[in-house]
Amino acid sequence: xxxxxxxxxxxxxxxxxxxxxxxxxxxxxxxxxxxxxxxxxxxxxxxxxxxxxxxxxxxxxxxxxxxxxxxxxxxxxxxxxxxxxxxxxxxxxxxxxxxxxxxxxxxxxxxxxxxx
Amino acid sequence: xxxxxxxxxxxxxxxxxxxxxxxxxxxxxxxxxxxxxxxxxxxxxxxxxxxxxxxxxxxxxxxxxxxxxxxxxxxxxxxxxxxxxxxxxxxxxxxxxxxxxxxxxxxxxxxxx
Numbered sequence: 001x002x003x004x005x006x007x008x009x010x011x012x013x014x015x016x017x018x019x020x021x022x023x024x025x026x027x028x029x030x031x032x033x034x035x036x037x038x039x040x041x042x043x044x045x046x047x048x049x050x051x052x053x054x055x056x057x058x059x060x061x062x063x064x065x066x067x068x069x070x071x072x073x074x075x076x077x078x079x080x081x082x083x084x085x086x087x088x089x090x091x092x093x094x095x096x097x098x099x100x101x102x103x104x105x106x107x108x109x110x111x112x113x114x115x116x
Numbered sequence: 117x118x119x120x121x122x123x124x125x126x127x128x129x130x131x132x133x134x135x136x137x138x139x140x141x142x143x144x145x146x147x148x149x150x151x152x153x154x155x156x157x158x159x160x161x162x163x164x165x166x167x168x169x170x171x172x173x174x175x176x177x178x179x180x181x182x183x184x185x186x187x188x189x190x191x192x193x194x195x196x197x198x199x200x201x202x203x204x205x206x207x208x209x210x211x212x213x214x215x216x217x218x219x220x221x222x223x224x225x226x227x228x229x
Contacts, residue, residue, distance in 0.1 A: 043219040103163075105160070107157035107158050109156070
């Protein structure tokens with residue numbers, strides 16, 4: 001079955017430690033996205049990548065880093081510089097549309113990160 | 117810049133109708149609607165494109181007013197399964213090189229039996 005997987009579902013880390021969240025898709029989608037979700041804040045864009053080896057900052061990129069070495073994978077690293085990392089993190093992917101904005105995004109199940 | 121959704125929350129009885137609004141301060145090229153159940157991933161409902169027609173999915177439909185930079189989601193004869201948080205997403209702009217969707221803060225919908 002095609003889809004997006006994120007692992008692990010729950011993650012606990014001590015303050016000051018870097019942590020990497022996994023996101024893999026086998027939908028052959030070109031673009032991948034990372035969102036952060038906090039209560040009452042909606043989905044805020046952290047980073048996105050439209051092609052391999054290229055990515056752009058979203059609205060809240062500070063304290064995060066990404067890589068896009070393979071089309072299928074877009075890992076997100078939450079660094080110790082992120083002041084409030086506890087949140088629900090969602091990865092999404094999307095086929096590059098023929099018409100701008102014309103394609104839906106598919107979301108993974110999310111990773112709930114808790115920093116103690 | 118996040119689109120603004122209203123209302124923030126709605127409580128309905130099963131069978132009642134609801135309207136959720138989404139507005140932007142920037143010119144809209146497309147509007148996306150998603151629904152998220154608690155603890156789950158958002159699920160796609162529909163896309164409305166500039167110059168396109170009103171869309172519908174079962175008893176859920178949406179409109180897109182390009183001049184007012186607004187979209188509305190209409191839920192008719194609501195069912196218990198409609199409960200969840202609804203997000204609108206806007207974008208991208210005409211520049212295809214910046215293909216990202218910016219989501220609003222969401223509207224929580226709770227359907228009572």
